[in-house]
Amino acid sequence: MGSSLRLGKILGIEIRLHYSWFIIFALVTMFFYTDFQAAEYSVSVSLAMGLVSSLLIFLSVVAHELAHSVVAIRSGIPVRSITLFVLGGVASIAKEADRPKTEILMAMAGPACSLTIGLASGAAWFATGGHLSEATAFHSVLFWMAVLNLQLGVFNLLPGFPMDGGRVLRSILWQRTRDYRRATHIASIAGQAIGWAIAGVGVVIAVTYLVRGPATAEVIADALFSGGYLVLLGWFLSSIAASSYRQVAWREAMKGITASSAMVSDFRTIPPGMSLMELVRDYIQPNRSRSFVVATDGRLQGVVNIENIRKVPQSRWDMTTAASVMTPVNKVITATPEEEGVSIAEKMEEHRLDGIPVLRDGVVVGLVTRNSLARVMQMRAQFGTR
Ligand SMILES: [Zn+2]
Structure with missing residues (x-):
C-alpha cells in the first residue's frame, strides 16, 4: 500500500500508518471529546481522554493484526508489514496458508485477541466499580475499550x-x-x-x-x-x-506461470553509450515502449525509461548517454527465469514498472512485460494449458 508512514517495528514486523488513518484519529478524538464533554468533564480533560482513547483504539487494532501475524509467522508464513488505514488494519502476509487448518488458526487469532482485550477491559471496568453511578474518566475509557474491542472481534467473525x-x-x-x-x-x-x-x-x-x-x-x-x-x-x-x-x-x-514462460526473448537492448536523441528517435518512438534494457554483450547495465529521459532538457539529448541517466544495475528490479508470475506481477505493481528483465548469471535472457504476462494468461484461458 502506498502513501503510508513507517512507525517502527514490533516482533520484526513493520508497522505503517496509511494517511487515511488520520481521518479516523481526528474523528475518534472528536467523538470521545464530545462524549466526555457531555459527561461534564472540562475541555482539557475531554481532549486528553479523546486522544488517549484514540491511541488505545489504534493499539487495539495493531494487537488484532499482530495476533494474525504471530500465528502466520509461527506457521512459517512471513509477514512483511501491518498497515493501519481508515477502516482498520491489514497485515501484509507474504502468501496464503497452504493448509486449511493453518488458515483457520491464523484467521481466528485476530478476533480472539480483540474479544480477550474487550472482555478484560469490561472486567476491569466492572471490578473497579464502573457500573456504579459515579464513574470516572478512567472508567469511560475502559468502557469504550470493552465496547470497541468486542465490536471489532464480533464484526470480524461475520462469515x-x-x-x-x-x-x-x-x-x-x-x-x-x-x-x-x-x-x-x-x-x-x-x-x-x-x-x-x-x-x-x-x-x-x-x-x-x-x-x-x-x-x-x-x-x-x-x-x-x-x-x-x-x-x-x-x-x-x-x-x-x-x-x-x-x-x-x-x-x-x-499458478505455474514462470518468468521463462512469460518473457519475450526477441527484444532489443541499448548499448550504454547510445545518446538519448538516438534512443528516442530509433527505439522509443517506433516501438512505443516506455523502458529499455541497457546491456553490453548481454550483461545488464541498467534500465532507461521515459521518466529518466524527461529529466534531461531536449536540447541536451544528443550529448547525453543512456548510461548517464539510466537506473543502474544494482537498483534494477530483476527476476530469475524460475520466478513465479504472481511475484513478478506484484513487483511490477509495487514499483510501477512496465517490464522486468530476466537474468541468468547476470546475462539478460528475456523481458517480462505487462503485455507478455497478459498474453500467456490469455493463451492458457483459450487452450487450457497447464
Ligand atoms: Zn482480523
Whole structure:
C-alpha cells in the first residue's frame, strides 16, 4: 500500500500508518471529546481522554493484526508489514496458508485477541466499580475499550470473505471440496450477501427515521448518519468481497506461470553509450515502449525509461548517454527465469514498472512485460494449458 508512514517495528514486523488513518484519529478524538464533554468533564480533560482513547483504539487494532501475524509467522508464513488505514488494519502476509487448518488458526487469532482485550477491559471496568453511578474518566475509557474491542472481534467473525470469519468459512469449504478457488468463491458470495444485508438494514433504519415524523433537517441528518453509515459499510464490504475473490482467482490462474514462460526473448537492448536523441528517435518512438534494457554483450547495465529521459532538457539529448541517466544495475528490479508470475506481477505493481528483465548469471535472457504476462494468461484461458 502506498502513501503510508513507517512507525517502527514490533516482533520484526513493520508497522505503517496509511494517511487515511488520520481521518479516523481526528474523528475518534472528536467523538470521545464530545462524549466526555457531555459527561461534564472540562475541555482539557475531554481532549486528553479523546486522544488517549484514540491511541488505545489504534493499539487495539495493531494487537488484532499482530495476533494474525504471530500465528502466520509461527506457521512459517512471513509477514512483511501491518498497515493501519481508515477502516482498520491489514497485515501484509507474504502468501496464503497452504493448509486449511493453518488458515483457520491464523484467521481466528485476530478476533480472539480483540474479544480477550474487550472482555478484560469490561472486567476491569466492572471490578473497579464502573457500573456504579459515579464513574470516572478512567472508567469511560475502559468502557469504550470493552465496547470497541468486542465490536471489532464480533464484526470480524461475520462469515463473509475476506473478513476473518469468512476466511474460516473458506477453510472449512476448502477442506471439504479440496477446491481452493471454489471455496473462496462461495465464501466471497457470503461476504457480498452480508454486505448487502448490512446496507439493507441501513436503508430500513433511514426510512424508519423519515416516515416516523415530519422530515426536519434534524431527522434527515439522523437518518443519514445512522442509516447512511451502514449503507456505506455494507457497500464497502460487498465490493471488497467481490474484488478479493477476483484477486484469488487471478492468483490461481497465474499458478505455474514462470518468468521463462512469460518473457519475450526477441527484444532489443541499448548499448550504454547510445545518446538519448538516438534512443528516442530509433527505439522509443517506433516501438512505443516506455523502458529499455541497457546491456553490453548481454550483461545488464541498467534500465532507461521515459521518466529518466524527461529529466534531461531536449536540447541536451544528443550529448547525453543512456548510461548517464539510466537506473543502474544494482537498483534494477530483476527476476530469475524460475520466478513465479504472481511475484513478478506484484513487483511490477509495487514499483510501477512496465517490464522486468530476466537474468541468468547476470546475462539478460528475456523481458517480462505487462503485455507478455497478459498474453500467456490469455493463451492458457483459450487452450487450457497447464
Ligand atoms: Zn482480523
